[in-house]
Amino acid sequence: MISGRGGSGARGARIRPPRRIARPNAPAEGADFDACWELLREALRDIHNKNCSRLSFEELYRAAYKIVLKKKGDELYNRVTKFEEEWFAENVIPKIEQLVTRSLVNIGEDRSAATSANERRQTGEKFLKGLRDTWDDHNMSMNMTADILMYLDRGFTQADPNRVSIFATTIALFRDHILQSKLDATSDRSVVDILISVILDQIDMEREGDVIDRTLIRSCSRMLSCLFQNQLENEHEKLYLVLFEPKFIEASEAYYKAECEHLLRQADASSWLRHTERRLGEETDRCGTTIELETLPKVHQTIDNHLIKSHLDEFLALDVTGLRWMIDNDKFNDLSILYRLVSRIDEDKTALKNIVQRRVMELGHEIEKTLKGIDFSMGLAEGEEGGEGDKKPLNPAAQQTAAAIRWVDDVLRLKDKFDAILKECFQEDLVLQAAVSKSFTEFINVFSRCTEYVSLFIDENLKRGIRGKTEAEVDIVLEKAIVLIRYLQDRDLFQTYYQRHLARRLLHNKSESHDVEKQIISRMKQELGQQFTSKFEGMFRDLVTSSELTTGYRDHMNVAGEGEKTIDLNISVLTTNYWPAEVMGRSTQIGAESRVTCTYPREVSRLQASFEQFYLSSRNGRKLTWIGTTGSADVKCVFPAIPGKSGALAKERRYEINVPTFGMVVLLLFNDLEDGASLSFEEIQAKTSISTNDLMRTLTAIAVAPKSRVLAKEPLTKSIKPGDKFTFNNSFLSKTVRIKAPLINAVSKVEDSTERKTTEDKANQSRAHVVDAAIVRIMKSRKELSHAQLVSEVLNVLVGRFKPDVSLIKKRIEDLITREYLERPDEDGAPSMYRYVA
Amino acid sequence: MASGEPSKYVTLVSGDGFEFVVLREATKVSPIISGMIDPRSGFAEARDARCVFQEISSPVLDKVVEYFHYWYQYRDNDDVPDMDIPVEICLELLAAADYLGLDQATMNTRQWS
Numbered sequence: 001m002i003s004g005r006g007g008s009g010a011r012g013a014r015i016r017p018p019r020r021i022a023r024p025n026a027p028a029e030g031a032d033f034d035a036c037w038e039l040l041r042e043a044l045r046d047i048h049n050k051n052c053s054r055l056s057f058e059e060l061y062r063a064a065y066k067i068v069l070k071k072k073g074d075e076l077y078n079r080v081t082k083f084e085e086e087w088f089a090e091n092v093i094p095k096i097e098q099l100v101t102r103s104l105v106n107i108g109e110d111r112s113a114a115t116s117a118n119e120r121r122q123t124g125e126k127f128l129k130g131l132r133d134t135w136d137d138h139n140m141s142m143n144m145t146a147d148i149l150m151y152l153d154r155g156f157t158q159a160d161p162n163r164v165s166i167f168a169t170t171i172a173l174f175r176d177h178i179l180q181s182k183l184d185a186t187s188d189r190s191v192v193d194i195l196i197s198v199i200l201d202q203i204d205m206e207r208e209g210d211v212i213d214r215t216l217i218r219s220c221s222r223m224l225s226c227l228f229q230n231q232l233e234n235e236h237e238k239l240y241l242v243l244f245e246p247k248f249i250e251a252s253e254a255y256y257k258a259e260c261e262h263l264l265r266q267a268d269a270s271s272w273l274r275h276t277e278r279r280l281g282e283e284t285d286r287c288g289t290t291i292e293l294e295t296l297p298k299v300h301q302t303i304d305n306h307l308i309k310s311h312l313d314e315f316l317a318l319d320v321t322g323l324r325w326m327i328d329n330d331k332f333n334d335l336s337i338l339y340r341l342v343s344r345i346d347e348d349k350t351a352l353k354n355i356v357q358r359r360v361m362e363l364g365h366e367i368e369k370t371l372k373g374i375d376f377s378m379g380l381a382e383g384e385e386g387g388e389g390d391k392k393p394l395n396p397a398a399q400q401t402a403a404a405i406r407w408v409d410d411v412l413r414l415k416d417k418f419d420a421i422l423k424e425c426f427q428e429d430l431v432l433q434a435a436v437s438k439s440f441t442e443f444i445n446v447f448s449r450c451t452e453y454v455s456l457f458i459d460e461n462l463k464r465g466i467r468g469k470t471e472a473e474v475d476i477v478l479e480k481a482i483v484l485i486r487y488l489q490d491r492d493l494f495q496t497y498y499q500r501h502l503a504r505r506l507l508h509n510k511s512e513s514h515d516v517e518k519q520i521i522s523r524m525k526q527e528l529g530q531q532f533t534s535k536f537e538g539m540f541r542d543l544v545t546s547s548e549l550t551t552g553y554r555d556h557m558n559v560a561g562e563g564e565k566t567i568d569l570n571i572s573v574l575t576t577n578y579w580p581a582e583v584m585g586r587s588t589q590i591g592a593e594s595r596v597t598c599t600y601p602r603e604v605s606r607l608q609a610s611f612e613q614f615y616l617s618s619r620n621g622r623k624l625t626w627i628g629t630t631g632s633a634d635v636k637c638v639f640p641a642i643p644g645k646s647g648a649l650a651k652e653r654r655y656e657i658n659v660p661t662f663g664m665v666v667l668l669l670f671n672d673l674e675d676g677a678s679l680s681f682e683e684i685q686a687k688t689s690i691s692t693n694d695l696m697r698t699l700t701a702i703a704v705a706p707k708s709r710v711l712a713k714e715p716l717t718k719s720i721k722p723g724d725k726f727t728f729n730n731s732f733l734s735k736t737v738r739i740k741a742p743l744i745n746a747v748s749k750v751e752d753s754t755e756r757k758t759t760e761d762k763a764n765q766s767r768a769h770v771v772d773a774a775i776v777r778i779m780k781s782r783k784e785l786s787h788a789q790l791v792s793e794v795l796n797v798l799v800g801r802f803k804p805d806v807s808l809i810k811k812r813i814e815d816l817i818t819r820e821y822l823e824r825p826d827e828d829g830a831p832s833m834y835r836y837v838a
Numbered sequence: 839m840a841s842g843e844p845s846k847y848v849t850l851v852s853g854d855g856f857e858f859v860v861l862r863e864a865t866k867v868s869p870i871i872s873g874m875i876d877p878r879s880g881f882a883e884a885r886d887a888r889c890v891f892q893e894i895s896s897p898v899l900d901k902v903v904e905y906f907h908y909w910y911q912y913r914d915n916d917d918v919p920d921m922d923i924p925v926e927i928c929l930e931l932l933a934a935a936d937y938l939g940l941d942q943a944t945m946n947t948r949q950w951s
Binding site: 050052053054055056057058059061062065140143144147148150151154 | 882883
């Protein structure tokens with residue numbers, strides 16, 4: 001930084017030797033060591049007596065400087081040390097001795113001594129104050145001394161790396177002569193021991209709620225931080241860390257252990273939570289204001305271990321205020337605190353997680369249990385229209401629907417509850433979220449009818465529930481439905497049910513809004529993939545094409561029709577694969593009747609032929625099958641005036657009756673009949689060749705149902721039996737012109753147990769194929785796999801659709817081996833290996 | 839920069855009686871002067887904000903003061919111009935620098951409680 005230009009000048013500048021300015025009066029001028037030392041000694045005394053304003057720093061510094069220059073540094077060093085030792089012995093130690101009283105010594109040794117807390121605090125504070133003042137004086141003096149002796153350190157001490165600076169030596173005197181001395185002859189405790197126990201005693205007082213002088217204790221802890229175990233002044237060997245902190249932690253441990261046991265005896269988890277959280281805050285506070293901040297993590301760990309962890313399970317298991325109670329009573333505050341505390345001690349929150357999971361399961365099973373306990377036969381569910389009668393007991397289907405809705409509502413309510421807890425209390429913790437979802441999945445899937453019920457719930461909502469709701473409200477319903485679907489494991493079963501319910505809604509125009517239908521399907525598509533919803537989308541496509549076809553056919557008939565009276569045809573052309581088998585009349589695949597048969601009357605057959613011709617003219621190679629079970633027909637009926645009757649019956653009445661297709665077929669039979677003639681059940685069946693079951697249902701609609709009793713039955717019972725006779729009901733009367741015969745459908749809305757069995761069987765059958773496909777696909781790419789690997793891969797692939805039994809997978813593997821898709825390579829004696837056969 | 843200090847300046851006096859008024863901050867480079875004028879210690883120099891250096895002559899102290907300001911001005915800079923040192927006084931200057939502890943400006947690391 002500083003550069004000279006010596007020797008370069010042409011004028012030949014000369015370097016002046018350092019010279020002294022003669023100061024005859026200066027005391028230290030030219031004096032020897034003794035004079036200088038005398039000056040310094042006086043100054044040290046003045047410094048201790050806080051009387052240094054008359055001292056000249058420069059003079060003193062110069063004195064020390066001179067001594068060092070004269071190579072007498074070591075002697076100065078020793079003399080200063082000795083001076084300070086003497087000063088301690090004469091002036092400081094007696095003061096401290098006075099402070100150390102009998103009662104003070106007792107503080108550390110016997111807490112429960114007769115002295116009251118107040119007395120103890122005062123004695124302690126007096127001692128701390130004395131010690132602090134002494135320390136402050138000493139520290140101040142030593143800093144000043146070190147300042148004027150700065151040249152000693154630079155010129156002498158630092159010349160040898162083993163020497164310790166004069167400040168370190170003199171400041172350490174405090175440790176050696178005061179803190180570590182045993183001033184009370186009757187006790188083997190040194191001052192520092194007493195100091196620490198006094199501090200701890202004060203802290204305990206504060207923990208008990210007393211007010212203590214925090215700054216005073218802070219000064220003392222600062223003092224311990226400034227002093228070191230030895231002269232090396234290693235940061236880790238501060239007296240604070242070496243002596244105070246371990247004892248503090250030990251005392252805290254004991255304190256919190258006792259406190260925790262006390263709280264446990266009170267058996268109130270809520271107050272335990274609040275107390276613990278308060279303690280954590282207090283210790284943070286204490287480390288910030290009373291002792292050193294570096295202790296904070298350690299004392300927090302002490303609390304974690306003794307106040308939280310040690311009895312966590314006991315507190316959580318408490319009956320009245322434990323975790324279960326908190327969950328059941330929505331104690332959000334408690335739960336939030338609990339979450340914070342538990343996350344302190346355990347990343348995974350195992351204890352919390354387990355209990356929450358168990359509770360979800362319990363509550364889930366409870367839903368199922370109450371469901372079984374409730375009698376739905378009396379139509380208690382919300383606004384449920386009891387079948388055809390108003391106050392009549394619900395029919396079984398409606399009962400099931402009510403049960404399904406009840407179940408779904410309960411599950412959603414439970415879900416809402418836990419969502420709220422997760423959000424409000426558990427800070428949307430991922431571990432807990434996953435755990436709760438898992439439990440929901442588990443208990444929902446344990447309930448065997450979950451898939452059907454979820455689909456029924458959606459069905460009910462789309463038919464009635466969303467009427468008069470705003471878009472936002474509809475959205476919430478949709479979201480709920482999706483949430484439930486997400487939990488389902490047997491998605492293929494759900495798909496079957498949904499397909500069936502959707503078909504019913506679409507074909508019978510029960511759906512409230514096609515927009516909402518499409519929305520929910522697009523959501524399912526997002527959640528479960530294209531494959532899952534392709535059939536549903538196909539169903540919608542079919543309907544669109546069908547309505548185009550209907551108008552197309554009508555136009556065609558208008559042009560081509562030879563002005564003859566036509567029947568207005570509304571056609572739905574359904575693609576076999578998209579629609580449920582039951583709708584497509586394949587319900588009795590295995591049984592005797594493989595198709596729904598019916599002999600249609602002439603008019604209708606002609607219409608069918610004409611449409612088929614129209615349809616096939618533009619499409620090649622398709623086959624149309626007529627399914628009577630799902631259609632309906634509007635039939636205009638004329639009832640003759642009945643002579644001898646008055647009122648409405650005296651006039652001719654025309655009604656437009658909406659009946660199922662088969663109903664139309666049956667009614668048309670009576671066109672050809674003479675008045676008053678009757679047909680027996682067998683005769684009707686012979687003429688129409690409708691299957692017995694279908695015919696029974698049809699006749700129920702038109703001969704039994706009170707509002708649409710177009711046919712009179714003999715005998716007049718409520719059920720249809722073979723052998724019954726039917727006549728045209730001439731005296732039929734209705735208030736409205738348009739009448740709708742109730743749909744008594746083959747595809748019942750809710751399954752009874754045998755039907756469910758068939759559904760499951762069918763599902764298992766199709767599952768077998770899906771598993772086959774999965775195995776072949778996996779083996780094709782992997783060539784060789786062990787049994788365990790293959791099984792786990794298959795489970796993995798199918799996780800989005802259903803959860804196959806391992807036994808099923810095993811069976812399919814065996815089957816594939818016999819069909820020579822796979823083989824077992826025998827040669828290397830690995831029995832559980834499979835190889836793909838190309 | 840401690841606020842509330844008596845003055846922003848201190849007076850340095852050479853052995854032959856010349857007075858130099860220096861920015862207090864600029865003298866911080868010397869641990870000796872820092873200790874001297876530290877208001878906590880209460881030495882005579884601190885009280886009067888006036889330090890007398892019996893052993894240093896005015897040309898040398900002049901250079902020292904120049905250095906103080908030089909150091910203060912460039913304390914945060916990297917690219918620093920050289921200072922001009924007259925050859926004649928360089929030995930005396932060296933002795934003064936040693937006396938003032940300028941060779942180890944960071945030495946004073948002790949803590950005051």
